[in-house]
Amino acid sequence: MNIKNTLFLSIFFLFSNLSFSQAELNQNKEKISNAFTEFFKMDRENIHLHTNKTTYLSTDEIWFKGYILEKKSRKPYVATSNVYITLIDGTGEKIKTHLFYAENSVFDGSIKLDENTQTGTYYLQVYTNYMNNFMEDESSIYEINIINPTDGKMPANTNSKNFSVVNTEFFPESTVFLEGTSNTVGIKITDCNGNGISIKDGEIKDAQGITVTNFTTNELGYGKFDILQTKNEVYKAVFLIETKSIEKALPLPTANGITFSVNNYTFENKTTLKVKTNANSLNEYKNSPLTLVIQQNDNTSFVDFSFKENAPEQLLVIPGTDFSEGINTLYLIDKNAKKIAERIIFKPSKTNAAIDLKILKKQNDSIFISGKSALAMGSISVSVLPNDSKSLSDQKNIYTSFLFDNQLNDKAPKGNYFLSNFSKRKHYELDTYLICQKSKxxxxxxxxxxxxxxxDFDNGLTFKGTINKPLEDKKSFKVQLSSIAAGLNEFSEINDKNEFYFKNILVSDSATVHFSLLDKKERKSEIKLFAQILNNNRPFIKPFKVAKTECPTEINNSTDDTNYSFPKIANTVRLDSITIAGKVKKTPLANERRHNNSMSKGYKITEADSSRDLLQFIAANGYDVSIQGTSVIIIGRRATSFLGTRSPAIYIDDAPVMDFSQLLGYSLNSVDEIYINKNGYGGGMDAANGIIRVYSKKGTGGARKIKINSQSFTVKNGFQNNKNYINPKYTSYSDEGFKNFGNIHWEPYVESDENGLFTFAIPNYYQKTVKIVIEGIGTNGDLISEIKTIAVP
Structure with missing residues (x-):
């Protein structure tokens, strides 16, 4: 073979191998991209809970607002409706679970505490049934403290440093600690409660006791150091805690592998990455294709490179456009898509300007406050507490939930330490923290x-029923589900098994609904059935793990200290109304003792009323009545329920009226008494918009005129009914108890306009300064979270 042919074949094989290698790389990239797309194909809900404070008395109610984002889009997620919140004690025991209704990516509510709840640390776990599909825990956890003023105890102060146990952990950058090259190692030093310990003069010593480098840690306990030309020997960290010397050995370096170091905080829109191997590994990896995979959810980008002869280091400069805002995970893989090393970094997003608050005016007993935020058309929640409140610790805020906790394996530090007044210095500290973290x-x-x-992705409740009698022609019948109070009037077919289903039903806990059997002509016949709700009690299947403390149990058994005075609440009885009248002899009411009618206003129908009909009477006594053809609509003049209509519950001789059209032409001539309870006291959830009970004169057959063949069903574990926030009736707003643990206001729904402007009002409790906690989200996913202190003139 001549030289010309030999040269041709050499070039041919060289380019063939290069083409084959590139083809393998492209196949790997396609495989990885497809795998990530498939893994994140299903929507993943992330939920943040803004509570009105973090420490509660056992006589308190926990008030909150929930914000829901979809992980991939990072936008408000309007599809979610069924959200569960479980209260869990310090041992991991579940105390109670409630179901809440979310609409347009938000929800709000409250959980009433049992007055006998013991002092201690508790948790709120927020989840949906759909989250059970994922192997990762996508629920949200919020730690709170509860104090029972009568048990003589206070929760242990876990925020104060306790040096009885000191924990030291090491985290080699990219998870690989490699001999024969330089290594960056993250360090985390904490006390027995997990609080960070700040070290100013730490040393790293080699096996001979020679100091090879120094380190410091910040107030969260995080720091990092470099070991140049790492040897195959045991290194140790040495530092002082007060006057005690602490030593902790590092893990032994590994003999083979690749490590890398990242810097994305020095240069704007540019990330430098130094990839390093040692002499033992260079022969294995030289000229072999390697790929850096940059991943956030289903977003990926790739950087290809390889080690050259006698060059155990490679410097990669990557543009900022290859990264997504927020947490990114970097994976170094070989040609077989095997992971060699990994690292987490953070790409900053735009920083929202601080919220500006000012007092507009005082009017009567209210203070009106205006605000300016970066959220155009945003949904905002506001908690207001005394300035020196002990009820608010460094709570997990909306940034922590949606930027860190939904991506990291461990929960991020509470509060807004890293992102508040974000700078290159803060970015450096955040990057040091992320060296010590792993992706979820x-x-x-x-x-x-x-x-x-x-x-299932639950959307409302699903009712299933079985009719307990044979039906010859099932297609000729249907089942009606109705509730005037809940605004329900739904129909279902009956299947071959005599079963019927109602899906996507929104109904409050403890409400009563009615099932009726209708034939082809809409006539109702007697019905006997068994009914149940299939999806009102969804457990979260992943075990809840309580963070263990290595500290000795510390509970302050004294409440005599004025620092722990508690607010005093007046013992009051709420009265519906007080009527003062002259001494006029009234005709006694015969049905006043039935069905809580004593809490209603009773009317004895006289001959003077006989020319009127029932609908006219109802319209004259606080309700709006409209008639459209044969349809009748009756609504109260104030909204009290978050589900259903504003219609009252109406009964004729204690039989529920499910169709108001049956009241057309119903003359008062056959009526003896009417009771109107506008507040619905004593009627449960069904009576949120009031109760009207009508009793017929004897012998008129009024009740039989509208008798309905139906079977009632009381909803258990339905949606919690929303309530307006009501403050306890404190006896004093100036004593230490109120300043320590009192509430001023909670406002879950404040809306900003297109310019980010919003207003809200708080009661005037004559405080010189107040602490205001504001959180919110915009329609585009922008977030705000800030704690402000403002002076009250």
């Missing part, structure tokens, strides 16, 4: 185990 999503799982849909 493992490479192996994303590449091989996409989630399978096994749990």
């Amino acid at each position: 999503y493992s490479w192996q799982a994303m590449m091989s185990a996409p989630p399978q849909k096994k749990f």
Whole structure:
């Protein structure tokens, strides 16, 4: 073979190998992209809970607002409706679970505490049934303290440093601690409660006791250091806690592998990455294709490179456009898509300007406040507390929930430490913290185990029933589900098994609904059935793990200290109304003792009323009545329920009226008494818009005129009914108890306009300064979270 042919074949094989290698890389990239797309194909809900404070008395009510985002889009997620909140004690025992209705990506509500609740640490876990589809825990956890003023105890102060146990952990950058090259190592030093310990003069010593480098840690306990030309020996960290010397050995370096260091905080819109190997590994990896995978959810980008002869380091400069805003995970993989190393970094997003608050005016007993935020057309929640309140600790805010906790394996530090007044220095500290963190999503799982849909995406409640009598022609019948109070009038067919289903039903807990059997001509016949709700008690299947403390149990058994005075609440009885009248002899009411009628206003119908009909009477006594053809609509003049209509519950001789059209032409001539309870006291959830009870004169057959063949069903574990926030009736707004644990106001729904302007009002409790906690989200996913102190003139 001549030289010309030999040269031709050499070039041919060289380009063939390069083409084959590039083809393999492209196949790997396509495989990885497809795997990530499949893994994150299903929507993942992330929920943040803004509570009105973090420490409660056992006589308190926990008030909150929930914000829902979809993980991939990071936009408000309007599809979610069924949200569960479980109250869990310090041992992990579930105390109670409530179901809340979310609409347009938000929800609000409250949880009433049992006055006998013991002092201690508790948790609120927020989840949906759909979250059970994922191997990762997508629920949200919020730690709160509850104090029972009568048990003589206070929660242990876990925020104060306790050096009885000191924990030291090491985190090699990219998870690889490699001998024969330089290594960056993150360090975390905490006390027995997990509080960070700040170290100013730490040393790293080699096996001979020689100091090779120094380190410091910040107030959260995080720091990092470099070891140049790492040897195969045991290094140790040495530092002082007060006067005690602490030593902790590092793990042994590994003999083979690749490590890398990242810097994305020095240069704007540019990330530098130094990839390093040692002499032992260079022969294995030289000229072999390697890929850096940059991943956030289903977003990926790739950087290809390889080690050259005698060059164990590679410097990569990556443009900022290759990263998504927020948490990004970097995976270094070989040509077989095997993970070699990984690292988490944070790409900053735009920083929202601080919220500006000012007092507009005082009027009567209210203070009106205006605000300017970065949220155009945003949904905002506001908590107002005394300035020196002990009820508010460094709570997890909306930034922590949606930027860190939904991506990291461990929960981020509370509060807004990293993002408040964000700067290059803060970015450096955040990057140091992220060296010590892992992604919630493992490479192996994303590449091989996409989630399978096994749990439903609940939207409302599903009723299932079985009719307990034979029906010859099932197609000739249907079942009606109705409730005037809940605004329900739904119909279902009957299947071959005598079963019927109603889906996507919104109804409050403890409400009563009615089932009726209708034939082809809409006539109701007697019905006997068994009914149940299929999806009102969805457990979260992943075990709840309480963070263990290594500290000795500390409970302050004294409440005599004025620092722990509690607010005093007046013992009051709420009266519906007080009527003062002259001494006029009234005709006694015969049905006043029936069905809480004593809480209603009773009317004895006289001959003077006989020319009127029932609808006219109802319209004259506080309700709006409209007639459209044969349809009758009756609504109260104030909204009191978050579900259903504003219609009252109406009974004729204690039989529920499910169709108001049956009241057309109903003359008062046959009526003996009418009771109107506008507040619905004593009537449960069904009576949120009031109760009207009509009793017929004896012998008129009034009740039989509208008798309805139906079977009632009381909803258990339905949606919690929303309530307006009501402050306890404090006896004093100036004593230490109120300043420590009192509430001033909670406003879950404040809306900003297109310019980010909003207003709200708080009661005037004559405080010189107040603390205001504001959180919110915009329609585009922008977030705000800030604690402001303002002076009250």
